[in-house]
Amino acid sequence: MVNSExxxxxxIAVALFVLCCLPMKLSGQAAQPASQPVSxxxxxxxxxxxxxxxxxxxxxxxNQETFPVGKTACEELEPIxxxxxxxxTRVDDPAKATDEQLVLIPKFVDVGATQKAFAFSNRxxxxxxxxxxxxxxxxxxxxxxxxxxxxRHMGNxxxxxxxxxxxxEDAVKDDGEQAVAKxxxxxEIAKVGAPPPKSAE
Amino acid sequence: xxxxLIALSAGIATLIFPASISAGPKFTPYPEHKVSDCAVKAxxxxxxxxxxxxxxxxxxxxxxxxxxxxxxxxxxYLVIENRSSADSYLFDKSNxxxxxxxxxxxxxxxxxxxxxxxMFGVGGIFAMRAITSATAVQENLLKSEIQSKTLSxxxxxxxxxxxxxxxxxxxGEIHVQIPVVNSRTSxxxxxNLTI
Numbered sequence: 001m002v003n004s005e006x007x008x009x010x011x012i013a014v015a016l017f018v019l020c021c022l023p024m025k026l027s028g029q030a031a032q033p034a035s036q037p038v039s040x041x042x043x044x045x046x047x048x049x050x051x052x053x054x055x056x057x058x059x060x061x062x063n064q065e066t067f068p069v070g071k072t073a074c075e076e077l078e079p080i081x082x083x084x085x086x087x088x089t090r091v092d093d094p095a096k097a098t099d100e101q102l103v104l105i106p107k108f109v110d111v112g113a114t115q116k117a118f119a120f121s122n123r124x125x126x127x128x129x130x131x132x133x134x135x136x137x138x139x140x141x142x143x144x145x146x147x148x149x150x151x152r153h154m155g156n157x158x159x160x161x162x163x164x165x166x167x168x169e170d171a172v173k174d175d176g177e178q179a180v181a182k183x184x185x186x187x188e189i190a191k192v193g194a195p196p197p198k199s200a201e
Numbered sequence: 202x203x204x205x206l207i208a209l210s211a212g213i214a215t216l217i218f219p220a221s222i223s224a225g226p227k228f229t230p231y232p233e234h235k236v237s238d239c240a241v242k243a244x245x246x247x248x249x250x251x252x253x254x255x256x257x258x259x260x261x262x263x264x265x266x267x268x269x270x271x272x273x274x275x276x277x278y279l280v281i282e283n284r285s286s287a288d289s290y291l292f293d294k295s296n297x298x299x300x301x302x303x304x305x306x307x308x309x310x311x312x313x314x315x316x317x318x319x320m321f322g323v324g325g326i327f328a329m330r331a332i333t334s335a336t337a338v339q340e341n342l343l344k345s346e347i348q349s350k351t352l353s354x355x356x357x358x359x360x361x362x363x364x365x366x367x368x369x370x371x372x373g374e375i376h377v378q379i380p381v382v383n384s385r386t387s388x389x390x391x392x393n394l395t396i
Contacts (some may be wrong), residue, residue: 057336099261109348112340130349140386143291145348188289188351188384 005101035185044087044106046074055111065164067111069127072168080176084183087114094134102141102192103134104183109145114151116155122151127171131179135192142188148175226266228341231255233359236282243392247285248352248381250392253278255361265345266338273368277396280359281379283352290352290381290390298378299364352381364396 053070081104082088089100097103109128126149133142150170155163183189236242239251255261255276258268272304283290347360366372375396380389 110343112336112343114337114340124340126344128343139387140291140382142351143293143349144351147296147344170393187353188349 024176031106032038037084037086038189038193039086040102040189041087041089041100042102042104043089043091043094043100044078044081045076045091045094045097045103047092050074051106053108055108057111057113058115061151063115065113065115065127067164067168069108069111069168069172072107072165072172073129075109076169077176078170079184080180082174083181101136103191105132105134106130106179107132113140118154121154123154123167125150125152125167125171127168127175129175129179131182132193133183133189141192142183142186144186146175146178146182148172148178150174215276226335226337228266229263231264231345231361232343234278234280239278239280241394241396243394245390245392246324247283247288248290248390248392249284250379250394251280251282252377252394252396254396266335269363270366271368273365275364275366275375277362277364277375277377278359279347279362279379280357281352281381281392282357283354285354286302287354288386289290289354289384291384292350292352292358292379292381294347294349296380297362298380299362299375351384 032044051070051074053073055067055069056064057067058064078088078090085102089097091097094103094105107130109130111128112124112126114123114125126147128147130143130145135141148151148171150167151165152163153168154160234251235251236249236251239253241252241254243250254268255264255278257387258270259278261267261269265276281292342361342363345361347358347362350356350358354356362375362377364375366375377394379392379394381392382389
């Protein structure tokens, strides 16, 4: 009797797995063609001011929290953005990007963070970064504002600090990954690396 | 011992994150509009702009979980469409300029392209903090706001501007200037709207 019950529930578990997980895996395999990096020498400008950006949310003395978005962005963005170009150099001043065909400048627009009453409630963090791309002459060729978001438990008195660190990391990484997708899909950035059109004779 | 530790941390957490922090308001998503659906429309070259002010306090409550007019802001839904089949345009939110008849001090702001526009308080970060201290409402305002974007051929950008208005009495006409830059020629197209 016990054996037959065990078999019955095992069968249901296997059926649920096949119904739920297999289609997800298949759909994941069908989509996502491999993206190509843009054939450009690019510079990523991460200024000391950008790296020092901190955002405070909430009311001082009650529930104020500090999100070190600049420090995290300067640690996480470079390796992510590197995948968008054939060559990427990090500089701390746009004037130092002398050899690059494209200069990419991120700027924080704002940060939004919800707060929850309970430690195990999920809260959301939104980091808005405005990305500006300039060509060698300094002309702006592309601008895009990207919302990086992440969800994580609010945390209790012991885990709150670590949760803040990780939610900022996740939101910044999400922003960077979306930026890579937008850069690779941008016809305006592709034109920067393209040879000039031949004039009609 | 472990249970005591959990109970202690839960107690401290309750003190640090009091229940006064709301569980979260509900926001009705604002229906997407095309330029042709908007109450105010204007065209300039390849660029077409529509604006739809959300004046009704009930609508403001539904979409933003707060009545914004009584706090001195008018949410205006904006949609900017690039109707060119070849050229791209750069929309830089920081260059949007506004003025109304009652605006006293109008400051000057220099845009990235070197053009000068008269401008005052373009909502945004300051609006969010003035409108509410509730973090979920602030985050929704942030996510709903129109942002800078490259308008490739056939592409549009949508979102809200939060325009300062008098808290009491009828508001005057609001003039909004929306400049966009042709990314190939650097030519500026300025679209004017009166709301």
